Amino acid sequence: MIRIITVVCLMVQALNSGSAQPTFSKDVASIIFNHCTTCHRQGEIGPMALTNYEQVKNWASTIRYVTSNKIMPPWKADEAYSRFVDENYLSSSQIKTISDWVNAGSPLGNASETPKLPQYPTNSLLGTPDLILPFKRSYVHKGNGTDEYRYFVIPTGITEAKKVKAVELRPGNKKIVHHSLFFADQSGKAKEYDNKTLEYGFSVNDNADFRVTEVINHDQFPGYVPGQKPRNFPDGLAQILPANSDLVIQMHYAPWSVDEADSSTVNIFFAKENEIIDRTVKDYIMLPFNLVAGPLSFIIPANQVKKFEGVYTVPADISLVGIFPHMHLLGKNWEVYIENLDGTKTNLIKINDWDFNWQGAIILISTK
Ligand code: HEC
Numbered sequence: 255m256i257r258i259i260t261v262v263c264l265m266v267q268a269l270n271s272g273s274a275q276p277t278f279s280k281d282v283a284s285i286i287f288n289h290c291t292t293c294h295r296q297g298e299i300g301p302m303a304l305t306n307y308e309q310v311k312n313w314a315s316t317i318r319y320v321t322s323n324k325i326m327p328p329w330k331a332d333e334a335y336s337r338f339v340d341e342n343y344l345s346s347s348q349i350k351t352i353s354d355w356v357n358a359g360s361p362l363g364n365a366s367e368t369p370k371l372p373q374y375p376t377n378s379l380l381g382t383p384d385l386i387l388p389f390k391r392s393y394v395h396k397g398n399g400t401d402e403y404r405y406f407v408i409p410t411g412i413t414e415a416k417k418v419k420a421v422e423l424r425p426g427n428k429k430i431v432h433h434s435l436f437f438a439d440q441s442g443k444a445k446e447y448d449n450k451t452l453e454y455g456f457s458v459n460d461n462a463d464f465r466v467t468e469v470i471n472h473d474q475f476p477g478y479v480p481g482q483k484p485r486n487f488p489d490g491l492a493q494i495l496p497a498n499s500d501l502v503i504q505m506h507y508a509p510w511s512v513d514e515a516d517s518s519t520v521n522i523f524f525a526k527e528n529e530i531i532d533r534t535v536k537d538y539i540m541l542p543f544n545l546v547a548g549p550l551s552f553i554i555p556a557n558q559v560k561k562f563e564g565v566y567t568v569p570a571d572i573s574l575v576g577i578f579p580h581m582h583l584l585g586k587n588w589e590v591y592i593e594n595l596d597g598t599k600t601n602l603i604k605i606n607d608w609d610f611n612w613q614g615a616i617i618l619i620s621t622k
Contacts, residue, residue, distance in 0.1 A: 275354070275358050275361070276351050276354050276355040276358070277355070277361050277362060277363020277364070277367075278307050278310065278311070278355065278360065278361065278362050278363055278368065279307075279362060279363040279364055279365055279366070279367040279368040280363050280364070280367050281351050281355065281363075282310065282351065282352060282355050283307070283310075283368050283369055284369050285344065285348050285351065285352065286304050286310055286317075287305075287369060287371055287372060288372070289327050289342055289343075289344060289348075290304050290326070290327060291303075291304060291305055291371060291372065291374075292374075292480075292481040292482075292483075293327075293480055293481040295374070297428050297429075298428050298480060298481070299428060299429070299432075299480040299481070299508075304317075305371055307362050307365075307368070310360075311360045311362075314355075314356045314360045315356055317352060317356070318352060318353050318356040318357075321344055321348075321349050321352050321353070322349055322352075322353055324343070324344075324349075327342045327343060327344070327481075328609075328612045329341060329342050329343040330605045330607070330608070330609060330612055331603050331604065331605060332603075332604040332605065332606055335589075335601050335603065335604035336601040336602055336603055336604065339485070340482060340483060340485070342481075377424070378422060378424070378521050379422065379483055379484060380420055380422055380484055380486065380521070380523055381523070383422070383521035383522060383523055384522060384523055384524040385410065385412070385416075385521070385522040385524070386519060386520075386521055386522075387408045387410065387501055387519065387520040387521075387522065388408075388517070388518075388519040388520075389406060389408070389426070389454070389516075389517045389518055389519070390408070390454065391454045391517065392426065392454075392515045392516060392517035393406070393453075393454045393455055393515065393516055393517070394513050394514070394515050395427075395430050395507040395510060395513070395514050395515075395516060396513055397510045397511050397512035397513045397514065399509045399510070399511060400509050401432075401506065401507070401508065401509055402457065402505075402506070402507040403457065403458065403504060403505070403506050403507075404455045404456070404457050404504070404505050404507065405444065405447070405448070405455055405456050405457070405458075405469075405502055405503065405504055405505075406448075406454065406455040406502070406503045406505065407439070407444045407445050407447075407448045407455070407500050407501070407502055407503075408500060408501045408503065408520070409445075409500050409501075410438075410495065410498075410499055410500065410501055410522075412495065412497060412498070412499070413497055413498060414497050415494050415495065415496050415497050416494070416495045416522075416524050417492035417493075417494060417495075417524055417525040417531050417534075418475065418487075418492055418493045418494070418495045418522060418523065418524060418525075419486045419487050419492055419523045419524060419525050420476075420484050420485060420486045420487065420522075420523040421436050421475045421476060421484070421520060421521070421522055421523075422478070422484040422520070422521040422522075422523070423436075423478035423484075423503075423518060423519075423520055423521075424518060424519040424520075424521060425478070425480070425516070425518050426515075426516045426517040426518040426519070427514055427515060427516040427517075427518075428480065429508075429510070429514060430507045430508050430510050430514045430516060431478075431480070431505065431506075431507065431508075431516060431518065432479075432480070432506040432507060432508040433477060433478060433479045433480075433505075433506045434477055434478045434503055434504060434505050434506065434518070435474065435477040435503070435504040436474065436475040436476075436477060436478075436501060436502070436503055436504075436520065437469065437472070437473055437474050437475070437501075437502040437504070438473040438475070438495055438496055438499040438500070438501060438502070439469050439473070439499060439500045439501075439502045440473075440496050440497075440498065440499045440500075441468065441469070442500075443468050443469050444469045444500055444502045445500055447460075447464055447469075455505075469502055472537070473496070473499075473537065474537040474539070475493060475495075475537075476576060477578075486523065487535055487575065488575070489529070490529070490530060490531060490532050490533060491531065491533050491534070491535055491573070491575065492524075492525045492529075492531045492534060492535065493534060493535035493536075494534055495522070501520060503518075503520065505518070533573060535575055538566070540564060540566050542562065542564065544564040544565060544566055545562055545563065545564045546563045546564060546565055547562075547563070554584065559586065574592075574602075577590060577602055577603055579603060579605065581608055581610070582610055583610050585608045585610070586607075586608055587604075587605055587606050587607065587608055588603065588604065588605040588608060589603075589604045590602040590603050590604075
């Protein structure tokens with residue numbers, strides 16, 4: 255018995271030493287191309303491209319650092335708690351492969367074994383859109399080093415309600431487009447706010463009377479973040495775009511040092527005639543008013559860490575499609591779960607180190 259164990263150990267050691275010298279072409283390129291190049295390529299939000307051996311080698315030790323410390327890829331949901339369709343994190347063996355490769359001097363290996371870079375279409379990632387809604391003009395985001403949240407209002411021109419499968423943003427200027435949220439507005443209010451100034455779009459600051467609840471707290475569609483592929487809703491599900499509605503886009507432009515213009519486009523995909531839609535997707539925003547301790551308890555005294563707990567009782571038999579926790583700079587962490595009728599608990603999402611800058615990366619859609 256003991257002898258068998260020894261043999262097994264020796265074999266494992268032999269295997270380990272055989273694979274201790276990973277190469278770019280055989281081991282590392284596939285990890286980088288599958289997990290990093292959606293953002294780290296020309297024109298995307300990553301500060302440098304990681305699309306070939308030379309580029310990756312130049313950044314090797316920083317890559318070892320950011321992957322070992324789980325800073326990159328920026329995936330904030332705790333993978334031990336729950337899993338998501340478009341999750342993007344590295345396994346511990348992938349992290350070790352990168353680290354072993356860097357420690358070994360970042361060898362290329364046999365160049366011909368390098369996998370091909372994924373295709374990144376410049377148009378839609380989902381096919382031919384049924385409705386294309388471009389900005390009417392471009393908008394200049396000032397290079398004054400501050401974040402800007404700007405609303406743009408685009409008439410949809412549709413005269414009957416439509417069943418939407420997906421909404422896709424084609425960002426005009428990927429350097430500055432940090433995220434965008436989409437809402438349908440039937441009230442005409444958003445257009446009214448837009449018309450108050452000559453500039454294209456409006457900001458909340460232009461409109462002292464702007465009430466976020468009037469325009470954007472209902473009929474929200476899944477949003478856009480850089481590096482994330484848009485998704486069709488699962489079979490049988492669609493979200494209704496009401497007749498005669500305007501699409502309201504909330505754009506978050508990142509702080510930038512020089513003026514940059516953006517003119518983005520939204521692609522909308524409708525359900526095919528023959529798809530039976532038996533459930534419609536609704537958005538629900540749980541504001542702090544549902545706190546267990548009452549809405550007035552939402553106060554954080556100076557120099558304290560406070561925990562807030564909220565409960566939403568689901569009124570009907572539903573399927574959960576996605577979840578998008580949102581906080582600003584004071585937030586620290588999240589845990590969201592379902593208390594089932596039989597007393598069991600279903601984990602939804604846990605974020606251990608909330609980061610305002612990476613919140614976008616966790617808009618999630620599950621197909622379960
Ligand atoms: C969702 C987009 C996205 C993905 C995916 C992503 N990155 Fe990044 N990365 C960024 C952005 C944006 C920055 C700069 C801002 C920051 O550091 O937070 C950055 C910064 C970095 C830096 C630091 C650069 C510096 O100037 O110090 C490294 C190194 C890096 N990424 C490597 C990677 C690697 C390796 C992967 C894949 C394992 C990856 N990134 C995946 C967007 C991304």
